[in-house]
Amino acid sequence: MASRSSPPSTLPVTRPGAGSGDGDAAIVVTGLEKSFGDVRALAGVDLSAQRGTVLGLLGPNGAGKTTVVRVLTTLLKPDAGTIRVVGLDAVHDAAALRHRIGLAGQYAAVDENLTGLENLTMVGRLYGERRPRAKQRGQELLERFDLTEAASRAVKTYSGGMRRRLDLAAALVAKPEVLFLDEPTTGLDPRSRLALWETIEELVADGTTVLLTTQYLDEADRLADTIAVIDHGLVIAEGTPDHLKDRVGGERLEVRLDDERDADKAVAALESISDDRPAVEGALVKLSVRRRAGAIVEAVRRLDEAGVGVDDLVLRRPTLDDVFLSLTGHAAEDAISEEEAA
Amino acid sequence: MRRLVSDTLVIAERNLVRLPRAPDLLLAFTVQPVMFVLLFAYVFGGAIRAPGGSYIDYLIPGIMVQNIAFGGFVTALGLNEDVHKGLIDRFRSLPMARPAVLAGRTLADVVTNTLSIIVLLTTGLIIGFTFHASLLEILAGVGILLLFGYAFSWVFALLGLLVSSPEAANSVGFIAVFPLTFISSAFVPVATMPPVLRAFAKVNPFTIVVDAMRALWIGFPAHNYPWEAVLWSLAILVIFAPLAVWKYRRTAGQ
Numbered sequence: 001m002a003s004r005s006s007p008p009s010t011l012p013v014t015r016p017g018a019g020s021g022d023g024d025a026a027i028v029v030t031g032l033e034k035s036f037g038d039v040r041a042l043a044g045v046d047l048s049a050q051r052g053t054v055l056g057l058l059g060p061n062g063a064g065k066t067t068v069v070r071v072l073t074t075l076l077k078p079d080a081g082t083i084r085v086v087g088l089d090a091v092h093d094a095a096a097l098r099h100r101i102g103l104a105g106q107y108a109a110v111d112e113n114l115t116g117l118e119n120l121t122m123v124g125r126l127y128g129e130r131r132p133r134a135k136q137r138g139q140e141l142l143e144r145f146d147l148t149e150a151a152s153r154a155v156k157t158y159s160g161g162m163r164r165r166l167d168l169a170a171a172l173v174a175k176p177e178v179l180f181l182d183e184p185t186t187g188l189d190p191r192s193r194l195a196l197w198e199t200i201e202e203l204v205a206d207g208t209t210v211l212l213t214t215q216y217l218d219e220a221d222r223l224a225d226t227i228a229v230i231d232h233g234l235v236i237a238e239g240t241p242d243h244l245k246d247r248v249g250g251e252r253l254e255v256r257l258d259d260e261r262d263a264d265k266a267v268a269a270l271e272s273i274s275d276d277r278p279a280v281e282g283a284l285v286k287l288s289v290r291r292r293a294g295a296i297v298e299a300v301r302r303l304d305e306a307g308v309g310v311d312d313l314v315l316r317r318p319t320l321d322d323v324f325l326s327l328t329g330h331a332a333e334d335a336i337s338e339e340e341a342a
Numbered sequence: 343m344r345r346l347v348s349d350t351l352v353i354a355e356r357n358l359v360r361l362p363r364a365p366d367l368l369l370a371f372t373v374q375p376v377m378f379v380l381l382f383a384y385v386f387g388g389a390i391r392a393p394g395g396s397y398i399d400y401l402i403p404g405i406m407v408q409n410i411a412f413g414g415f416v417t418a419l420g421l422n423e424d425v426h427k428g429l430i431d432r433f434r435s436l437p438m439a440r441p442a443v444l445a446g447r448t449l450a451d452v453v454t455n456t457l458s459i460i461v462l463l464t465t466g467l468i469i470g471f472t473f474h475a476s477l478l479e480i481l482a483g484v485g486i487l488l489l490f491g492y493a494f495s496w497v498f499a500l501l502g503l504l505v506s507s508p509e510a511a512n513s514v515g516f517i518a519v520f521p522l523t524f525i526s527s528a529f530v531p532v533a534t535m536p537p538v539l540r541a542f543a544k545v546n547p548f549t550i551v552v553d554a555m556r557a558l559w560i561g562f563p564a565h566n567y568p569w570e571a572v573l574w575s576l577a578i579l580v581i582f583a584p585l586a587v588w589k590y591r592r593t594a595g596q
Contacts, residue, residue, distance in 0.1 A: 123432070
């Protein structure tokens with residue numbers, strides 16, 4: 001077994017089961033089921049994540065991502081299945097497990113009327129630390145998350161990005177071995193999003209295992225070592241981002257023609273650079289291209305040679321919709337919303 | 343047990359630290375009760391014939407019981423907000439004592455209720471309220487007020503976890519508590535009410551607590567009111583505290 005060093009725990013907790021039988025897995029979930037009344041939120045989910053890696057749960061609203069996180073963080077009891085996180089059973093060893101995990105989510109669960117430092121100190125004390133140590137840890141984290149200047153301001157004056165950073169800091173107070181992030185960047189502006197991605201990457205580099213849920217393919221692509229695509233409470237595809245993108249196909253190239261009567265000529269010109277036969281919708285020709293580099297130039301050159309006038313031309317990355325369309329044959333939107341299910 | 347105490351104190355501190363920063367909350371504890379005292383004393387007071395002569399003496403114990411019963415409203419609103427903003431999820435993912443979130447809230451209510459009592463009593467004394475009681479009786483009255491308020495905080499804790507929004511907590515709370523406080527001896531003698539209301543008022547715990555306060559503070563006949571007030575408070579506590587904790591575990595489990 002690889003002698004990977006795991007991050008030191010602040011709390012003197014022994015590690016029963018860690019490394020015994022699970023290999024180097026930080027998360028092992030088998031046959032997880034959970035229903036809310038008649039709604040089957042999880043219908044037998046299997047997942048695993050190695051220590052020090054990022055497992056991305058990708059799926060639309062209502063797919064069951066949040067329910068997975070809530071069961072794994074001991075907030076919900078499963079109806080069936082086994083869940084081991086850092087070797088501990090999420091049901092029977094829930095109390096011990098809570099010392100070793102951190103949870104941050106889309107709600108930015110911090111107290112608006114407290115200051116940033118007060119929030120982190122409170123969380124530290126609820127982990128059983130004494131006030132001076134909790135405060136010291138809070139200051140360390142505020143510095144790390146670039147919130148020192150706002151430390152003594154009430155959180156209600158924070159921007160969305162600052163709140164999310166504070167929420168993440170709160171999840172890191174006890175230096176957890178496994179970090180659960182439920183849609184950590186939903187609703188953030190692009191700059192805050194990028195900054196948060198970088199922070200998550202640093203944590204993983206330090207040895208933290210991360211389970212992350214997201215609706216965004218680019219986010220899963222950037223952060224996750226393994227992606228599990230969830231739909232209707234089931235994992236419908238699992239693998240590395242590259243593996244998954246191969247199944248989905250490459251970039252989408254959309255060409256809007258000056259004259260829709262040129263569509264056939266355009267298809268003929270573009271067919272050889274497309275993965276499959278280009279689709280035509282009126283004056284719009286859509287194709288998927290495996291290689292992004294040079295795709296636009298090549299397409300323009302070919303269309304020009306064929307004498308086809310182009311009004312507009314867009315290259316876009318495959319979206320969650322494309323993933324779903326190619327994996328399930330239906331779009332992501334028709335899933336029931338999780339709020340309704342709960 | 344040690345964790346329960348320390349976690350409860352951490353949560354209580356959290357809820358008190360925010361008070362001075364939320365001026366609207368502070369107004370609810372100070373200006374609003376004073377306004378009620380003045381309205382009742384000077385608008386209705388002249389028309390109400392109080393047993394014992396002075397309506398202000400009659401009113402102050404009643405309005406203090408009413409006010410203390412509403413003191414737990416902050417708990418209902420605050421808990422509901424915590425559920426919606428995901429703070430309850432954070433607390434439940436921490437290795438803290440389970441009942442501490444509720445115990446800390448209700449403990450913070452005791453502090454704010456004490457503040458309300460001081461404000462109301464000061465107002466009362468300024469407009470002419472006079473004790474007919476020993477220091478011990480005065481303190482016993484304060485004790486009953488705080489105990490009754492604490493018991494009601496747990497009722498509000500349960501309410502805050504049951505309803506879907508702070509607005510709902512507000513309206514359900516008012517619908518439940520207003521009749522209880524008004525159909526009692528808090529503001530007018532029970533004997534002046536129509537028979538059905540009178541029957542309700544007589545068994546209403548508010549009447550018993552108010553009568554206990556009047557016995558202790560202004561020398562009305564005591565009967566067994568003080569003991570019954572304590573028993574009622576304990577009964578409410580014993581029923582609603584476990585219910586609220588049970589609901590807390592389940593709510594956060596949804």
